[in-house]
Amino acid sequence: SFPVASYIVYALQHTPKRVHLVSGFGGMYREQIRSVKKGDVVIAISFAPYGKETQYCLRVAHHLQAKTLVITDSQLSPLSRYATTQLYVKEGSAFAFRSLTSTICLCQALFIALAYKLELNVEESKDTGGYDD
Template sequence: MIDSLNADQLIQRIAEEYDSLSKQLKVIANYVEQHRQTLVLERITDIAAACDVQPSAIVRFAQRFGFAGFSEMQAIFRDSFNPPQSSNPSYRQRIRSLIASQDGPLSAGSMTRNFIGACMQGLDDLAGQIDDTQLEAAVQLLVEAENIYVVGVRRMFPIASYVAYALQHTQKRVHHLSGLGGMFHEQIRSISEGDVLIAISFQPYGKETRYAARVAVQHKAKLLVITDSQMSPLARGAQACLTVKEGTAFAFRSLTSTICLCQALFIALAYKLELNIEETKNVGGYDD
């Protein structure tokens, strides 16, 4: 079983068993998921220091998932290793180098270009890490949905608002859970089997979004989650989960990659719905 396991399957298994892990092992699980592309280069002592645990905890984590030790688990990530290109530094590396090289305050123009660079890095990461299977599953959920509910709070509120706006251009019945007037409970209570909730939430995961997801599951609705990690508390109950790692500059995370993914999701849905209409016309013997 372990011999045939790849990195994606291991991450999925960790996500499925995340709730049963101890607090220490959860910290390690998050680190493994976030650093999977370079894990083969790291020493067990470095990982332990980053997670603020003893090296023996890293060994216990590996054994928890059926490995003899850390080295055997580490080898699983060899195929997903993405070595840094010293001759072609990432935008993030360029931004940090630029900041370190400045003797005084940056101008507004310089800060803007730095932030744009972080956004571009995030988009590059998104393009390389998008899960086609999960994206197809997300589109199919929306195609089959009788009603689509959308929720995102605080930083994700404008993203949720855009998604609801875009979906209004289809024939789907769309409900934006804005919480206006403290009405989250009332806005979500009518969700039922056959409906889909799009829950958009990044760490620290808004309590209102988590509440809406629990209600959706209780009412046997489907859950489409857009989040930052497969270890997200929302991801583990989802029928489809799309993960996004945003670029960061000056301690601010951008929204560029998330809005790009949501726009792509809408376009894929609109295409699929239109394709279904065309196929129905052809079956009925109608021409354009």
């Protein structure tokens, strides 16, 4: 689910909202999730066999009274217990590799809905601050 989480963080960084990716790099997911507070929204994305790190972060977010949006594959997912809102995705897979196409599309739709709600005016070309891409 990491590619999907990275994508939604990238999209959300185009809003005026504070956005962080709990990547778990270096095993630091505990340190990264502790900055969550009441009023924040945590998006948790995990599918069977459900990452234990994602489950931990979701429990902490729930305990800290943050709202939680869970994107998962089943109402029986252990993530559902701590979800404020749940969205279910059925992904195709081959040889134990999940495609993630449906999940990316869902995240794109969520971002577009948020962009309309926030009345974002995102232009394709902006000054890069003197840096060339």
